[in-house]
Amino acid sequence: MANEATSVGPPWFDAWRGIIFANAKVFREVERKLEEHSGISLAFLDALSRLYDAPGGRLRMQDLQARSLFTHSGMTRVVDRIEAVGLVRRESVPGDRRGVSVLITEKGKRLYEESIVRHQVDIEEAFARRLTPAQHKAVADALSQFWQG
Amino acid sequence: MANEATSVGPPWFDAWRGIIFANAKVFREVERKLEEHSGISLAFLDALSRLYDAPGGRLRMQDLQARSLFTHSGMTRVVDRIEAVGLVRRESVPGDRRGVSVLITEKGKRLYEESIVRHQVDIEEAFARRLTPAQHKAVADALSQFWQG
């Protein structure tokens, strides 16, 4: 009647399905909480994080793009919105008038420092707490190749 | 200078980051390929899959929603679009005039059978091939809790 093969699937199927569901569920939950307690989206927090960690709190658009999950065109708009609420500021790049660098403001730093702490608690509740330390390591080892390089 | 703590992060951080990136990268790549060779989105394939495996090739909207990654409101529109290209058909539920059940058409079955084979190859290339069998199992074991229940 139904298709047994697709119900059970190849040996890697459960791994893939686990990733999809874990991502979807945890992502949705922590984003909702982040919005609640800090008033920003995960895209904002992600960008702020890259800038906060960058030397001088400053990064060019293309570097910001390369480090994030958003594509090329997406980043322009993300920065538009973060800039509109005063968490970052655009500056021209000396020596290359095509370039734009993005600088995190003091307000942005303060917000980042506050929200990242709560955000980590959120991820711990929605994700980390449900796995053993050995499982954390196993998953990290298996998947690190996807963000390294 | 930069914040060491957030660069390195808590012990589970790499596991979580791995999930996000693996999901984003693999998802994007296989969706692009699916669109190319079969002309449908992953949302379509997912819905077709649930219907194909359901007894009678038929499922109520709410059951379809519950089994998918898309929320409530999304499913109405997904079915709208799949129906528009003739892969599924809406039917009224006998005995409950609020209800709508969705039925996969012959055309839908054929397309599903063809595209799922290619899709599995795509996932194998983008994901499965990069992990060892032991890693598949480890990831599946750690993350199965997110889709079971």
Next chain:
DNA sequence: GGGCGAATATTGTCACAGCAAATACTGTCC
């Protein structure tokens, strides 16, 4: 059997990601 809260599905509206085209500038080739 009429009223009322719950369930089912759809629709309105908004925000945002993705892609391609446009814009602005750089460096180089001849």
Next chain:
DNA sequence: GGACAGTATTTGCTGTGACAATATTCGCCC
């Protein structure tokens, strides 16, 4: 030194997911 290919970023457009509000029907309770 002017044309031209390449680079950096933005903008226009479209599709689609999220959420709230709506319409319709059901089950129940009195």
